[in-house]
Amino acid sequence: MQVAAAAEAEGEEVGGDVQTSQVLKTNSLVGDIGDQVVTASTIRFRPGERTRYHTHDYGQTLVVTEGTGICATEDEQVEVTEGDIIFFPPDEVHWHGSAPDRDEDFEHVSIVVRDDPDEGTHAVKDLDLD
Numbered sequence: 001m002q003v004a005a006a007a008e009a010e011g012e013e014v015g016g017d018v019q020t021s022q023v024l025k026t027n028s029l030v031g032d033i034g035d036q037v038v039t040a041s042t043i044r045f046r047p048g049e050r051t052r053y054h055t056h057d058y059g060q061t062l063v064v065t066e067g068t069g070i071c072a073t074e075d076e077q078v079e080v081t082e083g084d085i086i087f088f089p090p091d092e093v094h095w096h097g098s099a100p101d102r103d104e105d106f107e108h109v110s111i112v113v114r115d116d117p118d119e120g121t122h123a124v125k126d127l128d129l130d
Contacts, residue, residue, distance in 0.1 A: 037114050044107045045069065050097020053124040055090075058113035062086040062096060069106035071096045093124050 031038045036058065042065070050070070062071065064084045071078050071086050073094045080086060080096075088094045098106040112121070 033113070035115070037116065038111065039114065040109060040111045042107060042109050044105055045098040046105055047098050047103050048100065051095045053093050053095050055093055055122050055124065056088065056112055057090060057115065057122075059090045059092070060088045060094075061111040062088075063109040063111070065107045065109060067104045067106035068099045068102055069097060069108070070099050 044066075053074075062080075062085070064080050064082050064086070066082055068079060068081045071080050071088075071094065073088075073092060078086075079099060086096075096108070098104070
């Protein structure tokens with residue numbers, strides 16, 4: 001068993017091809033399930049921050065822990081808030097981040113299954129955010 005106290009962890013600024021800006025990432029847990037790896041991380045989006053359109057090989061589950069944010073696919077955009085649980089199926093093009101009309105942070109736990117802990121998220125660079 002692994003236990004991580006997210007409230008006690010310090011955030012690390014991370015970015016990359018999937019982010020439109022830096023976000024705060026804390027407490028990544030990594031566990032093996034057969035040949036796959038499961039990662040669980042707390043991600044904090046400050047006002048105006050969000051991901052680019054991206055996909056995951058095995059899908060992604062988000063658990064909103066603070067604030068109001070947006071989760072979107074190519075076809076719909078949904079406002080989400082604390083307590084909401086969102087699942088994006090494998091290879092579904094999507095983005096998520098803070099609500100643009102709010103001056104508050106948005107935080108969620110991201111749970112992703114991967115073949116490798118450093119792979120499995122793919123930026124879709126030819127789509128623009130609305």
